[in-house]
Amino acid sequence: MNVTVSILVENTTPSPSLVGEYGFSALIEVDGRKILFDTGSRNALFNNAENLGIKLEEVEALVISHGHFDHTSAVVPFLQRFGPKKLYLHPGIFTRRFLQGKKGLGPNIGCPFDQEELVENGAKIIFIDSFCEIMPGIFISGEIPRKNSFENTGGNFKIATGHGLVEDKLPDDMALLVDHPEGLIIISGCAHSGMINTIEYLVEKTGRSKMLAFIGGTHLITASEDRLAQTIAALKTINVEKIAVGHCTGFYAAARLLNELGPRVIKADTGMSFHF
Numbered sequence: 001m002n003v004t005v006s007i008l009v010e011n012t013t014p015s016p017s018l019v020g021e022y023g024f025s026a027l028i029e030v031d032g033r034k035i036l037f038d039t040g041s042r043n044a045l046f047n048n049a050e051n052l053g054i055k056l057e058e059v060e061a062l063v064i065s066h067g068h069f070d071h072t073s074a075v076v077p078f079l080q081r082f083g084p085k086k087l088y089l090h091p092g093i094f095t096r097r098f099l100q101g102k103k104g105l106g107p108n109i110g111c112p113f114d115q116e117e118l119v120e121n122g123a124k125i126i127f128i129d130s131f132c133e134i135m136p137g138i139f140i141s142g143e144i145p146r147k148n149s150f151e152n153t154g155g156n157f158k159i160a161t162g163h164g165l166v167e168d169k170l171p172d173d174m175a176l177l178v179d180h181p182e183g184l185i186i187i188s189g190c191a192h193s194g195m196i197n198t199i200e201y202l203v204e205k206t207g208r209s210k211m212l213a214f215i216g217g218t219h220l221i222t223a224s225e226d227r228l229a230q231t232i233a234a235l236k237t238i239n240v241e242k243i244a245v246g247h248c249t250g251f252y253a254a255a256r257l258l259n260e261l262g263p264r265v266i267k268a269d270t271g272m273s274f275h276f
């Protein structure tokens, strides 16, 4: 199995020809088949793919990690440019959702479309809420059980209901998994379910413990000292060769992971690619 994971959108980039943009998007190529995982928050996806020589028209399907704007905002523009595509998503992504800050409730941070608009733009929607294989060796986690007490969604997220604001537990958070013969490759959007919950669930579902890589967001940017310490302690017991963290990981958490876990930790940037 030949696998390439290319980061097309991440908050930062060291390359002058690429655009850093708040959010995440990665192209996953498995034996020539191409899946786009998330899309970022504006249109960096299109600029960066072109500059990296990546032909987005060859993408066979899109997978949405969860319904936050910074992962979904280029979905409709993508469909408008490249035509009808399969779109794997959790039915909960359409929720209107908000971040409660110190100064009050922020704007809607949910995805900027509804189901009807996706269909009108050519999306062939496939709803996923449990672990399943979407192509040979490529899986979507479905909902991830929240087992570890030290992990949370990473923010004061709210959903507006008829009875007021309630906690948004982000049940739609899902990761992508490539079951490579030499180990698991996990791609994460924000890991609102928790980085360790995500890894442990996919290890449980596959019955495999060796991981080639964890790549993507971790939402450790808001992590308490206790959460960071317990996450690092857990990672020390997990057999994972590469931990490429970016987006909502934040500088300090990424630096801490690097200091404590060594050079297998990489700060994921726009334009990086990994081959397995």
Ligand SMILES: [Fe+2]
Pocket: 023, 024, 068, 070, 071, 189, 190, 217, 247, 248
């Ligand atoms: Fe995010």
Ligand SMILES: [Fe+2]
Pocket: 066, 068, 190, 192
């Ligand atoms: Fe998110």
